[in-house]
Structure formats: structure tokens, C-alpha cells
Amino acid sequence: MIMSQAVVSESVAPVAMGWGDVLSQQLITGVSNGMIIAMIAIGYTMVYGIIELINFAHGDLCTLGSFLALTMVGALGMEAWAGMGGTAAVVTLLISSAVFCGALNWTIDRVAYRPLRGKPKLALLVSAIGCSFILVNIALFWGGLPMEVFGGGNQAAAPKDFPSLISNENLLGAQSAITVTWRDLFVVIVTVPLMIGLTWLVKSTRLGKAMRAVAQNPIAAALMGIDVNRVIGSTFLIGGALGGFASVIYALYNNTISFQMGYRTGMDAFTAAVLGGIGSLPGAVVGGIVIGLVRALSDGYIEARWTNSVVFGILILTLVFRPSGILGAKLREKV
Amino acid sequence: MSNNSPPVLLSVRGVSAGYGPSDVLHTVSLEVREREIVTLIGANGAGKSTTLMTISRIQKLRAGVIEFAGHNLASTPPDQVVGMGLAQVPEGRRIFPRLTVRENLEMGGFLRHDQAAMNRDLERVYALFPILKERDRQQGGTLSGGEQQMLAIGRALMSEPRMLMMDEPSMGIAPILVVRIFQAIKQLRDEGMTILLVEQNARAALRLADRGYVMETGSITLSGLGRELLDDRRVQEAYLGE
Ligand SMILES: Nc1ncnc2c1ncn2[C@@H]1O[C@H](COP(=O)(O)OP(=O)(O)O)[C@@H](O)[C@H]1O
Numbered sequence: 001m002i003m004s005q006a007v008v009s010e011s012v013a014p015v016a017m018g019w020g021d022v023l024s025q026q027l028i029t030g031v032s033n034g035m036i037i038a039m040i041a042i043g044y045t046m047v048y049g050i051i052e053l054i055n056f057a058h059g060d061l062c063t064l065g066s067f068l069a070l071t072m073v074g075a076l077g078m079e080a081w082a083g084m085g086g087t088a089a090v091v092t093l094l095i096s097s098a099v100f101c102g103a104l105n106w107t108i109d110r111v112a113y114r115p116l117r118g119k120p121k122l123a124l125l126v127s128a129i130g131c132s133f134i135l136v137n138i139a140l141f142w143g144g145l146p147m148e149v150f151g152g153g154n155q156a157a158a159p160k161d162f163p164s165l166i167s168n169e170n171l172l173g174a175q176s177a178i179t180v181t182w183r184d185l186f187v188v189i190v191t192v193p194l195m196i197g198l199t200w201l202v203k204s205t206r207l208g209k210a211m212r213a214v215a216q217n218p219i220a221a222a223l224m225g226i227d228v229n230r231v232i233g234s235t236f237l238i239g240g241a242l243g244g245f246a247s248v249i250y251a252l253y254n255n256t257i258s259f260q261m262g263y264r265t266g267m268d269a270f271t272a273a274v275l276g277g278i279g280s281l282p283g284a285v286v287g288g289i290v291i292g293l294v295r296a297l298s299d300g301y302i303e304a305r306w307t308n309s310v311v312f313g314i315l316i317l318t319l320v321f322r323p324s325g326i327l328g329a330k331l332r333e334k335v
Numbered sequence: 336m337s338n339n340s341p342p343v344l345l346s347v348r349g350v351s352a353g354y355g356p357s358d359v360l361h362t363v364s365l366e367v368r369e370r371e372i373v374t375l376i377g378a379n380g381a382g383k384s385t386t387l388m389t390i391s392r393i394q395k396l397r398a399g400v401i402e403f404a405g406h407n408l409a410s411t412p413p414d415q416v417v418g419m420g421l422a423q424v425p426e427g428r429r430i431f432p433r434l435t436v437r438e439n440l441e442m443g444g445f446l447r448h449d450q451a452a453m454n455r456d457l458e459r460v461y462a463l464f465p466i467l468k469e470r471d472r473q474q475g476g477t478l479s480g481g482e483q484q485m486l487a488i489g490r491a492l493m494s495e496p497r498m499l500m501m502d503e504p505s506m507g508i509a510p511i512l513v514v515r516i517f518q519a520i521k522q523l524r525d526e527g528m529t530i531l532l533v534e535q536n537a538r539a540a541l542r543l544a545d546r547g548y549v550m551e552t553g554s555i556t557l558s559g560l561g562r563e564l565l566d567d568r569r570v571q572e573a574y575l576g577e
């Protein structure tokens with residue numbers, strides 16, 4: 001539960017820091033983690049936008065993505081891929097996990113959610129919670145497999161070390177009080193184009209328009225000739241793929257994964273989606289960055305053990321005082 | 336029917352459908368011939384909307400046969416019904432509130448690929464309802480009820496249908512716009528469109544229609560030429576308030 005923060009504080013530069021430096025450092029860390037949270041939040045918000053389901057299994061899907069990545073690192077000996085090979089390793093992991101999580105999310109919809117369409121919403125929600133449990137158990141089983149690469153132990157529940165495939169060297173120089181690493185850049189370099197691409201897809205493509213139409217009125221969408229089930233399936237595919245990317249970015253950024261990662265990061269992401277205005281894409285991004293920053297500032301200025309309480313406090317306050325979220329009222333562009 | 340009457344485009348025979356365990360529609364039969372306006376009237380809750388949704392294949396078909404242009408729709412999914420040329424303007428309009436007027440219209444042409452032909456049809460819709468052109472960048476949800484109805488009709492026309500089913504296009508609309516919408520329906524008929532019109536406003540519908548059917552609690556109880564039904568005592572008492 002405390003893994004990401006532990007790693008982050010190690011990466012803080014050895015030089016004495018003024019309060020401005022401390023703040024800047026928290027902001028950098030916060031934005032990086034926030035972008036990862038945002039990527040997962042998009043998966044929640046897209047699915048909610050289109051079928052009004054809080055897909056509790058989404059975070060756990062990401063857990064499996066990171067387990068797949070770690071397994072591939074071991075199976076393909078990626079730690080030894082030097083230079084350009086390192087880039088190739090990262091790209092391979094990103095794409096594999098995106099394909100895997102996208103396909104798995106599509107399958108979950110096909111098997112566990114689609115048969116329940118038109119039934120009471122509660123049935124769907126229970127199914128989602130059930131899927132979450134199943135995925136967590138698969139992650140536990142996977143983590144217990146006797147694999148060399150599972151540093152940290154192949155005790156099922158033990159956190160696994162994720163090899164550092166991306167340099168942690170300070171790009172501002174070893175003497176700088178503030179640390180910006182390749183990892184921070186990597187997060188931005190991968191997430192920003194994906195978010196721009198997704199926005200373009202939803203705004204401008206035929207599929208994107210169909211997604212918005214289904215979100216706004218599924219019966220009307222069917223009457224327009226849209227294959228509603230297929231569009232919903234595509235939404236799960238895309239949201240799952242983004243979760244797959246996020247799971248690899250998370251693992252590479254934090255260097256540790258566990259079967260609970262999806263639960264914790266998923267909760268952050270869910271909170272981000274609600275905070276931003278569930279159903280709103282820009283809301284998920286803004287909410288993700290805000291939650292990332294709040295986590296970093298709470299870790300830095302309150303105490304890491306209070307951070308979850310702070311995040312959940314925000315969730316409750318949002319639900320009570322502004323259930324439509326930050327961007328929900330103005331920009332109610334679902335999906 | 337005489338030999339020179341136009342061919343049947345939509346044929347509904349013995350159709351049953353419903354939501355819960357019991358049926359809402361009981362062996363409903365009706366037909367619409369090419370270039371006809373046929374109206375389906377009946378009290379609130381009689382099953383008119385269910386009939387249209389069953390024909391569009393949104394609602395499950397429990398028994399009976401639906402044929403459109405000679406094709407059996409028994410196992411046709413709703414998105415393909417549109418592709419075959421049977422469009423519906425649903426009750427309550429169901430426009431996409433957060434798409435612009437233009438995007439709403441484009442959604443109507445979702446299955447079409449010929450951009451030039453679509454642009455032509457867009458201009459046709461704008462000519463039929465000029466207010467839509469004025470508002471083409473506005474979000475659908477900001478339009479008045481009557482404008483939304485025009486948008487819903489225009490959107491259905493964008494699918495290049497052979498036949499249009501309209502569910503209570505005059506519901507909840509300012510009287511002056513009701514007149515405008517009935518004018519548009521007439522104009523469409525004159526241009527050769529086949530129309531199945533569901534209406535609460537029975538008088539206006541029967542005056543406009545070639546033929547009509549009366550539905551009561553899920554069954555067709557009367558049918559005939561529009562004029563005949565207007566003169567029918569039972570229709571007058573039940574639906575024309577005389
Ligand atoms: N979605 C639904 N679920 C359950 N019952 C419905 C639903 N829609 C309509 N009904 C019932 O089916 C009957 C017919 O309704 P409807 O077809 O809407 O009638 P009409 O269009 O003639 O007013 C009514 O008794 C109505 O209560």
C-alpha cells in the first residue's frame with residue numbers, strides 16, 4: 001500500500017532543499033503520478049459515460065497488465081537489453097500490456113456485463129465487483145508462480161520488484177536540489193500523446209461519434225444504425241488498453257507492483273474520475289492530476305499514512321457538495 | 336385490394352411483444368403500402384410505441400412476422416433495420432442533447448458513405464426546416480421542443496429511408512409548430528415517402544392519412560380509410576371527443 005511513496009522519497013536529491021525546492025519536487029512527483037492516475041481514471045469514466053457502470057474491475061485489470069509486463073521482462077531477459085534495446089523493451093511492454101488489457105476488458109464486458117444489459121443496474125454492479133475479486137485472485141495466483149523475476153519473493157501477496165528499465169539519473173545534474181528524471185519525462189511523453197489521441201478519436205472519428213451517441217441515448221443510437229453492443233465493446237477495449245499502458249508506466253515509474261496495486265491506484269483513479277466529473281474525459285485528466293498533486297502534497301506536508309484519508313475525504317466531499325465534479329456541470333460531454 | 340394498388344412495403348402479421356411476463360401486444364397485424372401514409376391511433380398506453388419499437392427490432396418479437404420490402408426482420412438487429420431503409424422518429428424525439436444540430440443530422444447518416452449524397456440530403460433537410468440551418472452549430476439540447484422534433488425528423492431522413500415511422504411528432508409542441516410539422520409530413524408524402532404515423536391527435540392524423548388503424552390495449556380493433564374512420568361513431572366517441 002505504501003510502495004510508490006517509498007520509492008519516490010528515495011529519489012529525492014541528496015542536496016539540502018529549501019522550501020521552494022521541496023514544493024517543486026512534490027509538484028513534479030505529483031504531476032507524474034497524477035498522469036498515471038488520469039490514464040486509469042479515463043477507463044472508469046469512459047465506461048461510466050457509456051453504460052453508467054462503475055467498473056470496479058478496472059483497477060484490477062491494470063494489476064494484471066503490470067504482472068504481464070513483469071513476466072515478459074523475465075521471460076525475454078529485458079534487463080539485459082541495453083541502449084536502444086532498452087527503448088525497445090519499454091515499447092514492447094507498453095504495447096503488449098495495452099493489447100492484453102484491452103482484450104481482457106473487452107472479454108469481461110462480453111461475458112459478464114453484456115448479458116445483463118437491460119436488467120436492473122444493481123445486477124451489473126454486482127457483476128463488476130465479482131469480476132474485481134476474480135482478477136485480484138488471478139493476480140495473487142500469478143504472483144505465487146515460481147518465477148525468478150519475481151524479486152521480492154514469490155510469496156503470492158509479496159510486492160514484486162520491477163526492474164529499473166528507465167534511468168533514474170537526475171536530468172538537471174547531480175548537484176541540483178530538484179530531481180527530474182527520465183522517468184518523469186517518460187510518463188509525460190507516453191501519456192500526453194495518448195490523451196490527445198483519445199480526445200481526437202472521441203471528437204472526430206466515426207467510432208468516437210458513435211460512442212458519444214450511445215452515451216447520450218442508446219436507443220436513438222440504435223435507430224441511427226449504430227451497433228450499440230459493438231460500440232460498448234470498443235469502449236471497453238480502448239479503456240482497457242489505456243489501463244494497460246498505465247500499468248506499465250506505473251511499474252516502470254515506481255519499480256514495484258503487487259496484487260493490490262489495482263485496488264489502491266484504482267481507488268485514486270476512481271476518485272479522480274468522480275472529482276473531475278464522472279463521464280467527462282477532460283474531467284478525468286484534471287481529476288487525475290489533482291489527486292496526484294494532493295497525494296504528493298499530503299505525503300510531503302502531512303504524513304504519508306494520512307494520504308488515503310485525505311483522498312477519500314475528497315471523494316466524500318465531492319459526492320456531497322458537487323456530485324457532478326469539477327468539470328461535470330459545464331462540460332457534460334460524456335465519454 | 337385491387338390489382339393496381341401499390342405493393343406492400345411493411346407487413347406486420349400476428350405480432351406479440353411485451354416487457355414483463357405478459358404480452359403488451361396481442362397478435363397485431365397491419366400493413367403499409369408504398370407511398371401511403373398510414374396512421375395508428377389509440378389511447379395512451381395502448382401499445383403504439385411498443386409496436387414501432389418492435390418493428391424497429393429494439394423490442395423483442397415474441398410471436399408473429401414482420402416483413403419489410405420482402406425481408407423477414409425476425410433476426411435482424413436494429414442497426415440493420417435502418418440500413419434496409421426503415422427509419423423511426425421515436426417518441427419523445429431522443430435527439431442527442433450534447434451533439435450539435437449538424438452532428439445530430441450526421442448521426443442519421445451513420446451507415447452511409449457517399450459524402451456528396453449526404454451533403455445533398457443535408458441541404459434538403461435544411462430546406463424542409465430552415466430553423467435547423469440557423470441553429471446548426473448549437474447543441475441539440477438547447478433547441479425548443481418543436482425544433483427538436485424537426486431535428487429528429489431531419490435526422491431520420493438523413494438515413495435515406497424508404498419508409499418513415501413517426502411516433503407522436505406533435506406531442507408537447509406549440510400548436511404553430513404542430514402545423515409546421517404536419518405540413519412537412521405532407522410534403523414528404525408528396526415527394527414519395529411512405530409513412531406510418533402514430534398520433535394522439537387523431538383528427539389531424541386521420542385527415543392526413545390514406546388509411547388508419549385503431550389500437551386498444553394491444554390489439555387492432557378497427558381499420559379503414561382515413562375518411563371512413565373520421566366518420567365512424569366509435570372513433571368519434573373515443574378519439575375525436577364528439
Ligand atoms: N419500458 C417499459 N417497461 C415496461 N412496460 C412498458 C414499457 N414501455 C411501455 N410499457 C407498457 O406497455 C404498454 C404500452 O405502452 P406504449 O407502447 O408506450 O403505449 P402507447 O405508445 O400506445 O402510449 C403500457 O401499458 C405501458 O405501461
Ligand SMILES: [Mg+2]
Pocket residue numbers: 380383384385426502503
Ligand atoms: Mg407512445
